[in-house]
Amino acid sequence: MSAVVQQDPQLMVVNPPLVQGSKDLHDLTEQISSVVEAKVYETPLKYWITLMCTGSVVLLLGAMLTYLVSTGIGVWGNNRPVGWAWDITNFVFWIGIGHAGTLISAILFLFRQKWRTSINRSAEAMTLFAVMCAGIFPLFHTGRPWRAFYWLFPIPNTDLNIWQNFRSPLIWDVFAVSTYFTVSLLFWFTGLVPDLATLRDRTTSKVRQVVFGILSLGWRGSARHWRHYEQAYLILAGISTPLVLSVHSVVSFDFATSVIPGWHTTIFPPYFVAGAIFSGFACVMTLLLIARWTLNLQNLITIKHLDNMNKIILVTGSVVGYAYCTEFFIAWYSGSIYERFTFLNRAFGPYWWAAWSMYTCNVFIPQLYWFRKMRTNLWVMFVISITTNIGMWFERFVIIATSLTRDFLPSSWGYFSPTWVDICTFIGTIGLFLTLFLLFARFLPMIAISEVKGVASQEKHVFAGQEEGSATLR
Amino acid sequence: MEKTSLVNITLSNSPSPAPAPVTGPEYWRSLDQLADTPEFRNWVQREFPEDAAAVLDGNSRRTMLKIMAASFGLAGLAACSRPEYRLAPQARGREDYVPGAPYNYTSVFSLGGHAAGLVVQTYEGRPSKIEGNPDHPTSMGAATALAQASLLSVYDPDRSKAVLDGGKESTWEKFEAAVKGLSLGDGSGLRFLSGTVISPTLESLRADALKKWPKAKWVEYESIARDNERAGAMLAFGQAVNVHPQFDKAKVILSLDYDFLGADFPTPLATKLFSKNRHVDSEADLEKLSRLYVVESQFSLTGANAEHRLRMQGGEVQKFAADLVAALSAPPAGGDKRGKFLAALAKDLKAAGKEALVVAGPRQPAIVHALAHQINQTLGSGAVTYTKASSADRVDSGVDALKALTGEMTGGQVSTLIILGGNPAYTAPADLQFGAALAKVANSIHLGAEDDETAAAAKWHLPEAHYLEAWGDAQSTDGVVAIQQPMIEPIFGGKSAIEVMAVLLDSKDRKGLDLVKNFWTLQWPAATRENTWRKTLNDGVIAGTQAAEVKPTVDSKKIQAAPAPASSSASGGIEVGFVPSATTWDGRFANNAWMQEAPDPITKLVWTNVALISPAMGRDKGWKDGDMVALTRGNLKLEAAVMVQPGHADNAVTIALGYGRPKSGSVGTNVGYNAGLIRTSDSFWFGQGFAIAATGANEVLANTQEHGSMEEPQLVSSIKPNTRPLVRETTVEEYKKNAKVIEEMNEVPELDSVYPQLKWEGLQWGMAIDLGACTGCNACVVACQAENNVPVVGKDQVLRGREMHWIRMDRYYVGPVEDPRAVEQPIPCMQCENAPCENVCPVQATTHSPEGLNDMAYNRCVGTRYCANNCPFKVRHFNFLDWHKNFLERRRIEPELMSMVYNPDVTVRMRGIMEKCTYCVQRIQEVRIATKTDGRREFTGEGVLTACQQTCPADAISFGNINDPNSKVAKLKKQERNYAMLAELDVRPRTTYLGRLRNPNPELEAS
Secondary structure (H helix, E strand, C coil): CCCCCCCCHHHHCCCCCCCCCCCHHHHHHHHHHHHCCCCCCCHHHHHHHHHHHHHHHHHHHHHHHHHHHHHHHHHHHCCCCCCCHHHHHHCCCCCHHHHHHHHHHHHHCCCHHHHHHHCCCHHHHHHHHHHHHHHHHHHHCCCCCCHHHHHHCCCCCCCCCCCCCCCCCHHHHHHHHHHHHHHHHHHHHHHHHHHHHHHHHHCCCCCHHHHHHCCCCCCCCHHHHHHHHHHHHHHHHHHHHHHHHHHHHHHHHHHCCCCCCCCCCCHHHHHHHHHHHHHHHHHHHHHHHHHHHCCCCCCCCCCCHHHHHHHHHHHHHHHHHHHHHHHHHHHHHHHCCHHHHHHHHHCCCCCCHHHHHHHHHHHHHHHHHHHHHHHHCHHHHHHHHHHHHHHHHHHHHHHHHHHHHCCHHHCCCCCCCCCCHHHHHHHHHHHHHHHHHHHHHHCCCCHHHHHHHHHHHHHHHHHHHHHHHCCCCC | CCCCCCCCCCCCCCCCCCCCCCCCCCCCCCCHHHHHHHHHHHHHHHCCCCHHHHHHHCCCHHHHHHHHHHHHHHHHHHHHHCCCCCCCCCCCHHHCCCCCCCEEEEEEEEEEEEEEEEEEEEEEEEEEEEEEECCCCCCCCCHHHHHHHHHHCCCCCCCCCEEEEECCCEEEHHHHHHHHHHCCCCCCCEEECCCCCCCCHHHHEEEHHHHHCCCEEEECCCCCCCCHHHHHHHHHHCCCEEEEEEECCCCEEHHHHHHHHCCCCCCCHHHHHHHCCCCCHHHHHHHHCCCCEECCCCHHHHHCCCCCEECCCCCCCCHHHHHHHHHHHCCCCCCCCCHHHHHHHHHHHHHHHHEEEEEECCCCCCCHHHHHHHHHHCCCCCCCCEEECCCCCCCCECCHHHHHHHHHHHHHCCCCCEEEEECHHCCCCCCCCCHHHHCCCCEEEEEEECCCHHHHHEEEEEEEEECCCCCCCCCCCCCEEECCCCCCCCCCEECCCCHHHHHHCCCCCHHHHHHHHHHHHHCCCCHHHHHHHHHHHHHCCCCCCCCCCCCCCCHHHHEEEEEECCCCCCCCEEEEEEEECCCCECCCCCCCHHHHCCCCCCCCCCCCCEEEECCHHHHHHCCCCCCCEEEECCCCCEEEEEEEECCCCCCEEEEEEECCCCCCCCECCCCCCCCHHCCCCCCCCCCEEEEEEEEEEEECEEECCCCCCCCCCCCCCCCCEEEEECCEEEEEEHHHHHCCHHHHHHCCCCCCCCCCCCCCCCCCEEEECCCCCCCCCCCHHHHHHHCCCCCCCHHHHCCCCCCCCCCCEEEECCCCCCCCCCEEEEEECCCCCCCHHHHCCCCCCCEECCCCCCCEEECCCCCCCCHHHHHCCCCEEEECCHHHHHHHHCCCCCCCHHHCCCCCCCCCCCCEEECCCCCCCHHHHHHHHHHHHHHCCCCCCCCCCCHHHHHCCCCCEEECCCCCCCCCCHHHHHHCCCCCCCCHHHHCCCEEEEEEECCCHHHCCCC
């Protein structure tokens, strides 16, 4: 086999194979399924310890939300004028992280970017979990969540008896986020069906046979099934693609349609989408690097994958940097004294440290990725993936909270500082996210077996062909 | 609020209310206690004969619950019924009594020797709102913040509840027995101590007492009183006269350390009169605009409203007044700032002549008052009138009288001391050691509203009835007497001063009503007695009691003979000045949560007082707001937090009285710093020679406005900060040149919307606030709080920026930090036509009414706070916690008691929802319904007064139908100085402002 995959060393550097090592298709199935099929004691103890840690953070989240609902929003640091602070910051942060999943799944699929296959499953799962974390905040940030959870949806109810206000961007949010979650879930599940069938076929456990049997929807792998599957997947990819742009655009409308300087900005939709993809890729990067190390997936998640993702991080980071510059330009060019002050205040006011953390993490640090050495250094990319998400959290905080602290009337200016409940709630959602991801990594195939196989077998032929001097188009 | 002609409602014909549980008006602690009383059982048997067995057997839980619910509601009525004891007959038949409808009664509020007539709104016999009596000469329909907030004290659960004998609970009967046992003889060991007595009934009882005990003495002492004013008049005129500055008749006014627009004048009268010349509604009004000069140490509300202000230590004012007298005869040559000010002022005063007025503040010694009288007389001022003041033998008042009394007490010459109201152990100067002296008096009897510092040191403590619980009367300085009507039975069983005097005198009449009514009606012709009494109660004032004007002449020789001005830097150190607190007065409102949370008009601090220092002192010492300092002189020491006050005099500290009460209730105990610790009888209002040093500690100060300038902070040294055109003002000269100057202060581009704009037809509500007239007194803030059930949140929540006032008073400093001016701007909801809050609400909880109101549907609100974020004026307030419950729980109050203060026409908002100013929609509805049921008129919006507008002593707020060209608000909005804040946002506020016009002296303006 190794003799077959010999290729031009020059080409190998530019376009290394996406599946490396001497794996045949069976080996791939074994490698990926073994994680799922392992007995409890076969899974490393450190996994269970980690799961216990993150699980207790989920309990912390539950405790914080209970305290919040039983006592009131006052347990957070929100105040007048800062009606939204960490709550909506966290909401936008998590929604943003979710974006990479759809982008990798749908848009890269439509563009036939084969390198997505190793990472799309976990990226999609990440999307779902991030949206779940995000969804907590719009509900629980309301003063009366016991009303909000159904009054915000256009379902008939006898106590309100009127329609929602369709002019409110918050209602648009409800539709955008719930649509996004539904489509992402369907997309993820559709992709899972062939793999679930594989697991069903391999297992000897009665329970697993039943569970995977139901979930795999009677998949037998016939050509007819594959045909329908490919069509469904393509359609869902088509539906998902506009969502990548729409969800964060709608989220940005929460701010863009308002009158508050620092919020009232037409640049927000593309700026938010770029920022979301930026943070989403960074988060996928963090998770994949950890998975790659702990689950020995070096052959499936290659430097090539990571390099490509880093390029996207560089591009979107620069788009975000461009948006920052535009904001400052417009603040000056608009001639509005309030607009001007808001941006001066952002950079040099009491929250200068938040703004400069954001500029540094989002704009300056990613510039390292102009260098190939940096794009392929695992440690560098791990650190940058973390700083990117810190920077993007600060971006939302700077936009949402600091714009509110000092708006039109100096008499009502204020300052926001979080309480321990704010902090624990945010940590709690990180715990929820990690717990869900850990459960996913252990109980479902983290890498799309069927898709990777497709790439692997294709590559086998391509690289075999190269030996005979034929050109490769990829 | 229109006064009803129902003088008294007899409830005796109405269904017999549930008996008050236990004995009389005490409150039940639980439902079980209520159910267990024999009275309750009797009542159940009477009211629910069929069900009574079930209830009393306790077998049927369901029935029990049902009946409990019913009885609970009715029991509430009984517990707060109007006094059962009454003499006035029903003015109308009982069928006119509408349960649930408000009834208004007149009464009177007394403070610091002043009286202000009130109209009190009651629901089912519980007072729920205080307004000024339009027929009373010192109120003219307005009420001060303190007067309005005194309502909350009625329901203060920390008020004294029981007679205490040596700290142990006793009864009134035992007290009366003990009084009978006292052998007072000729009264040589008997002393009375009271506040300033302005009640004619009490005066007559006093005369009786002094006649009965010929060697007894009566001392009047109040921490904040008119003693200096009276002594000054005595010095200048040689007779006791009351001085009445007619601010409305003056064009040039000089205030010598007199905060008459603020805490130094406890009735709305001064603001009412002063603001008359501050409204500019026509060309002619421009000419009558007055010019105010202020000389003071603290930066007072009056100083903030002044055209020209000169800061100096309190002790230098006397020299200034003397120099002014000299300058009036021989114009001085300019010189430094003070010299220029003096020269220009003298010139201006002289030019004004008849329309000049000089007033001296109650903190300034008699000589300053005398000098002010002298100047007024020299200038021939027609802006001040005088009436004869009463005086009585063996009645001494003031701090010297208290000093003498304390001497007698310490010397053992006093065997019986009767303290009628007040809290001298807290308010007396520190050097008198009043508390220790009180302990030496064998029989000390203290009548007081709280179980306070004095109560702790006295042998007997008697709970004093709140003034809205007891009959009384009060005479304002111009002689007009108002009857103080009770609204409710004493909730905690207190008695008033006159009732206690009646006990002491063992007089025939023991009830307050008998005492007051007999005192007055017996003076009247027998035939019309009853009618006159009823008319008096209806009008709130006794006709014909106005004192006659006198024209005393100043004895300038006597003034010159008075001691020369003390050199201000004689004893070195810094000067400490004491001022009345705008929020707690002398400490008697310390336990009043409305006042504790009402921001100080200048500092905007809540829940504390501070040591105010000048910016120069702050810079020199490197002190920031909240740093703790120790003020010491001799062995007296006070630790307090400092705050840098722009415009404060250098080398001086000002600290408000009334805070740091060691023994108040759950609201006021140990809140702030007790200025009394360093206040001595020789430095009663200000004194030199204090040392100030930082202690190293610091305290967090809660204020409601952190940024006090319309100018943006300088963030980058090379970029010039903008000044935002929020409060707009100009000078009369500029305005005459270009009337559009206010409007042109903000460039508003052509605004166009893609949406079709609504046509605002029919009734359309709007408000116009005249910033030229508004003084920033806070009356509207408290009025709104009472009217709209606005909760109190406490210091820690104010620190988090969660205060709830629906109308707030923004204060911006203008000019250099050393010598700024300040402008005040009331901010209610702007009720924008294009309201940015409305379109963002996902559940349509805030929508526009066809009449242009931006309504809140509380029940629909889920609390996303999006509307508050999107409000450019930040007038929306969120219930972050259950404020009402929090407040009750913290104070361990039975909710039934506190809920009695609520206005039943306004929803009490729960936690998690948004609230804001509604333009008092309930008042609009009230008038609308009344007009409709009347059936004869069409509702045009006439007659609707919002709570803030109603009480505004400056008449700065106008409200009404803007589509009615005859309405005042429509006319004001047509004025050229009318502007909308943030008009460039195209939110189209319905609340607009009238730009402030100032009338500075051109000679001083440049400097």
